[in-house]
Amino acid sequence: MPKPRLSVVVTRRLPEVVETRMAELFDTELREDDRPMTRDELIAAMCRADVLVSSITDHIDASMLAHSGERVKLIANYGAGVDNIDVATARQRGILVSNTPGVTTEDTADMTMALILAVTRRIPEGLAVMQTGQWDGWAPTAYLGGRVGGRRLGILGMGRIGQAVARRANVFGMEVHYHNRRRLQAEVEEGLGATWWESLDQMVSRMDVISINCPHTPSTFHLMNARRLKLLKPSALLVNTSRGEVVDENALTRMLRAGELAGAGLDVYEHGAEINPRLRHLDNVVLLPQMGSATVEGRIEMGEKVIINIKTFDDGHRPPDLIVPSML
Structure with a gap:
């Protein structure tokens, strides 16, 4: 039978x-x-x-x-x-x-780099101008962004995705740093050209870009809380393609609105589809509908x-x- x-x-x-x-x-x-x-x-x-x-x-x-x-x-x-x-x-x-x-390791790492580029080079602003037909030609000082090469990237969570982001960042000429629960083996660290920081506070205070690539667990909930976000340089960017709960979204929104942070690229949100409405109206923020693995x-x-x-x-x-x- x-x-x-x-x-x-x-x-x-x-x-x-x-x-x-x-x-x-x-x-x-x-x-x-x-x-x-x-x-x-x-x-x-x-x-x-x-x-x-x-x-x-x-x-x-x-x-x-x-x-x-x-x-x-x-x-x-x-x-x-x-x-x-x-x-x-x-x-x-x-x-x-x-x-x-x-x-989805490679797909998510691709999206992380896409967000870094989108925020740094103000790509959404350029798209919006072209789609509304308001562009009237090139100008020397229009839509000036920043160069990605030479920036210090701090990766929070150096698992499969974090390492894939590091490999891509190296190609773009970024300086790779990371904080992880456990330090990588020396040969892996050397292959990625990555510098380990035992102290997350010390790392975030010195980075130009922070990429969140750690899972959501009780120990990582609001790991980037209001106090730690305040340690970021005003010129820094924050990108999150991992889990929204790792970042205190309200605190991040307040800092972006106050000009205390240069920008953010987000593919995940603390409360799922219920995104802080104030985030939607900021020119220095790129929001995506959880497309990292899409x-x-x-x-x-x-x-x-x-x-x-x-x-x-x-x-x-x-x-x-x-x-x-x-x-x-």
Whole structure:
């Protein structure tokens, strides 16, 4: 007698090729639209599925897990971060959690450099003038930005993405510095041409650009708080393509409005889609709608990792991208 197919519920629309493959392998329930599931819908989905394919927009807390029933055994998160899931409670209830690490490293690093260039060279201002038809020709002092080469870049978080940013920054002639929970091995540090700072305060006070590339954990929440943001030079820029919660968004907004910081490039926000409205009206700020990992190739590779995690679990083995407590 053939083994029953695993029941899988997907919470958001995924690339068509990924959805097709999931439907071939499992008893898959796909979304008809791309609206995020409500809290009650997520609980109901876990009650009827063996596997929930969640995304970063699905916030699964202890209370939801307590009402999830006994059926769900794996939450296969479509994304590298898992701060949207109470992993400890899930494990206590016998629910495994997997993610999709390493897939979007290069894409996110590309976007980090794009934001550095966009803010430094005032690209959005130039685009706006051209799109409104207000440009009346070249002028010697119009839209003067700054040179990227020679600037000191301070990378906060030197994991896969931070190192990829460092490699790109070297090509642009930037001077690379970093702060990390653990110092890199000497040969890695030398290959990246990067200088380690044990003190985050000392690093940020001396940098021209700060790039946030660390995950959101209890220890990194508001790591760039009001006090630490005040240490930045008034000519400095801050770029964040990691997690919005790492930066105190209100404090950052106040400094930008007061001219105490030269600019910012943000792809992530402290409260998700609820962006501080005062940020939207600043010429020295570039805001993007979480586009860091938004490449066709990256999103398909993420889906492939999800499928491998589910298939490995279905075959009775440990998913290759299983999240364990020591990783949190």
